[in-house]
Amino acid sequence: MDRTVTVSHSGSFAHVLQTFAISLLVSFLGTLIGAMVVPPSMIMLFVIAEVAMLVAAIVIRIRGKHIGYGFLYAFTAISGVTLYPVIMAYGGMLGANVVSGAFFATAAIFGGLAFYAHRSQRDFSFLGGFLFAGTIGLVLMSVIGMFVNFGSITNLIWSMLGILIFSGWVLYDVAQYRNGVSSEEVPLAALNIYLDFINLFLYILRFLASIVGISRD
Template sequence: MDRTLVQSHTGSFGHIMQTFALSLLVSFIGTLAGAMFIPPSLVGLFIVVEVVMLVSVFIIRFRGKTIGYPFLYIFTAVTGVTLYPVIANYGGLLGANLVSVAFLATAGIFGGLSFYAYRSQRDFSFLGGFLFAATIGLIVVSLASLFIPMGSVTNLVISVLGIVVFSGWVLYDVSQYKDGVGSEQVPMAALNIYLNFINLFIYILRFLASIVGFSRN
């Protein structure tokens, strides 16, 4: 009886991944909405909402609390809207076929790393401190790039680092969640995995754009 009670209050890894998959679907719907219904003049508002929600997540995690499913799906819908201009921009640079290749590459890398971390007996918790510091570094560089033009070589290096860092996060998070989490922690776990996937996708797009930039110079 006690064991059954514990299991009923535990979110399995499968449940986490199902929630993540649904989050991706919600994000895709948000991207379609951004393409068809959201005026470009309103995208800035969605970006502000996205940033505020993301900061809220950090504060919630710092306080040892968690988020609910409504927060998760609202956030992923909002990020879907803000992703549309990014994807459209890379589509103009790379073409729709290469954007599709980037998504398939992201799915392949994500799937392979997730499978390895889930099946492996290795403990990837040692990566946590390095990945956190590296992510802060990437955020700082990304903010700086808004004001300082980055050359092709710099963009290539940043994109490779981004791919490595978020690949590391996939290993870290999957290894942390593979034995399940408390049921109330499932939305936060799914959000972490969602952010890993989306950021990996964006950095792969940036990598391909850097390669194309080299070939044109």
């Protein structure tokens, strides 16, 4: 996804963060719905819908148009539904307390990086090419992982790269949005930050699971 935006003060950074926070809440509600209402046999339909909406967001952006708040919250709700089985799987492997700890660790890392990017006023645009290439690499690894069972060491390296790359995206995106965006761009900015946070969380969970796997080998 094209993660650059036209800077404007009509949508403040605080507004972007507020929209991101609401997106996290909507995602959490989606996770509850996934736990209580959605049968496991239907999860794949939500995964397909999630991917389709991501592709749609890219196409909309390429065409110079904007996603709306309805699109953003629908996506994060669906994302929450698809997160439920993943979190349950890690919970069974690591324990609920470790998963909760991973979430708070993610929040702490995200908050620290966001604070640094906002207050330092450094230009992190030079990271864009590396982060894009790294993200494509992670996607390819995910596709290969559907057919190949990676060992614990490979998963550990993969998770460390994922943590590094999405930590970089936090720096990059916050630096892009810290001076405000146009009001039409707020949902897209919040979506990008939401994806940064969720992927950072998932790679931290993968990292912890890899350590457990290595200890059991």
